[in-house]
Amino acid sequence: MLKSNIAVGLDIGTTKVCVVVAEKDEIGKLNVLGKGRSNSDGLQRATVVNINKTVAAIRAAVADAERESSIRIHGVNVGISGAHVHCIHSNSEISINQTGIVNDSDVKRFLEKAKTNIRYLDIDHEIIHVIPQEFIVDDQEGLLDPIGMAGTTMRGSAYIVVGLRTKIRNIKQCVEKAGLEISAVTFEPVASGMAVMKEREKKSGVVVIDIGGGTTEVAIYIDGAIRYSEVIKVAANDVTHDIAHGVRALYEVAEDLKIKHGCAYSKLSGEDEDLLIEGIEGRTQKSVPKSSLTMIIEARMMEILELVRDSVQRSGYYEYLNAGAIITGGGSLLPGTEELAHDVFGLDVRIGYPEGVSGGIKGSVNNPMYATVMGLVAHAFQNNLSADHSFASTAEILPVDVPQGSREEPLVQEQTPSGKKIVDRMKKFWDNL
Template structure:
């Protein structure tokens, strides 16, 4: 039995499904072993509307990732998003154990207490994450890692992510119908942030803006912890719809026009030119000014960033974003997007690529559209004991197309074999806790 630090991320988006298989190396970086991608039209605004189409897209992406990695995939860390997901700040306070030194059991009790403080939630919702934000041990505040500190009481806050039970169940149904196990569910803004942020940005204050096909996700990090998130229901697909309406073309043609000729900001367009657009169903082709195409795109992209700006200001953290904004996702790739975002948001802006990838087929995922799925992989490999206990994630391999028999069995670090938080294994738990707090 070969044990390896392998994890699989599955990003089920409105326009595409992405899968990445990656392994953590000896220095904690990611080696990408394989990835798969397929077109998706079974979701709208990050919500499943067609089970069969979604299952087919998942199977196609998984098959590609299995062929490329030569590993049979069983368990996946699945991203979840949508307007149904809400985030709640919850305060908690406990007495430290009799030794007077904070241990991992105290932190567990602290987070459980934070969960009980939101029991007013109805039965239609379930908790996805409980993420610690800050601890105060006696009178020492601003503590991110309380383990080993002396004190009698510990209080602070946690960030609790909840989602609508039926919509989560639909996602799980799609995974199970595709022949997979749900090893974990991760809120996508959390995953995107893990993938693209640098440690200095997370501490200084930064907003991560992930522009997907159906939704734009906003996550704000201050002093090393997530403080606010929101899902905006306007994104890249809306740009394509506007182009299709403006130039009177099919959706597929409009998408190609957007990708090949689109600019998000009219100030970035050096010179105008005429674009030839194929006619619909045998009709003659027509011409359209590139400047007019840019105006259509700019109007919708400006709306997206205005909504994001409103979200940031509602959070109350706008003045604390010393590191500015990171824009990522497939919708951030259009020329002029950074410049438009900078003008509308009034912040420094950079484009976010997946960080912490050192080897394997690195180039295949070096793209903002892979930010979420790479964050899902990284989140699995963090293996935090503060997260909800995850199911065993087993990856069977090696695998070759057409091979029906499993080969060696490889367990990911979120699988059996890791010490239980309720039965700590000495210094190993402390080391894992320290790594977690460094990554949070």
């Protein structure tokens, strides 16, 4: 039996791979049927560095989602991010069809012309998707949906997302080697925004900040459409590395300290106490003041938020953010992040949880770390990507293990020079423990 009302989102992150299977109910809400999650170490800063590890992580997450949903997954909407992805504003103008009423064909021609109007798109880059920003039918401005409007000409602007072919190809190669079909590729800041924004915020002006493991993604929405985006190569993993360096502990121990005792804002850290740290390779345990842990975390989180603030100010849209900022992603879970962001941005701030989820295993995805994958599902439904050939109903589970001794697949290497490295501003703590 084919299931045409089901969509699957696949978020391949720096620290985790998430899969969500969902269907749409009669009122347009998402009913989550199953989810899967696995640890990932095949990516760095949202870029694939190890094909086999990434494939294995995808297979493991997919198997969990299939087991929970009893649905065999074939087609997925996969997210893509990284500093190599950037966006171009493009203007377009067409004549409306002979009936004088805007139809779907007119909108498609408008977007195709917006793509052809792009300048300086070299052969190393490809278009991921085209997002309309505004339509103007004759003298009627500010239209987000022009279908049915009467007129003779339609003009406006589109937001075109482009990325490096080699890095997009590596992501696609991993998905296909995991036995999946790619229904669509979606820029992750778009997906995260779709998951956590309320419609009034989107219209009023809001910046969505997704703090992931390897990257921090920024997307600005004004008057109901995306206007600006950027991917910053500093994120939650950097916080963990700073802790490991500051307290001289294993990365896993530092991550555990961050999750259990971390705070991003010293004014909220509360009463100080000594925290026990496991010794490396059988060495004696040691203790560290909680206040020092907070200082380490606050320093890096402040850097991340200041980089975001600088990005927003460069965009020219800071003054239009009437709804303030929404922070989501796993990095937003650190206590004090909301308060620190308010101080840094000078804006109203809230933590973003997935919106529009009505039933199924709703509680299992009610977490900012699932914002991107839930947005990928929502984006699939919005663009009618839940096709009959992509999703078949069966309880059979796909294999999750990469064969022992399998040879490492070569990565497709980028031909352009790497981007400028972000300077680490963190101060050194405790020369002697």
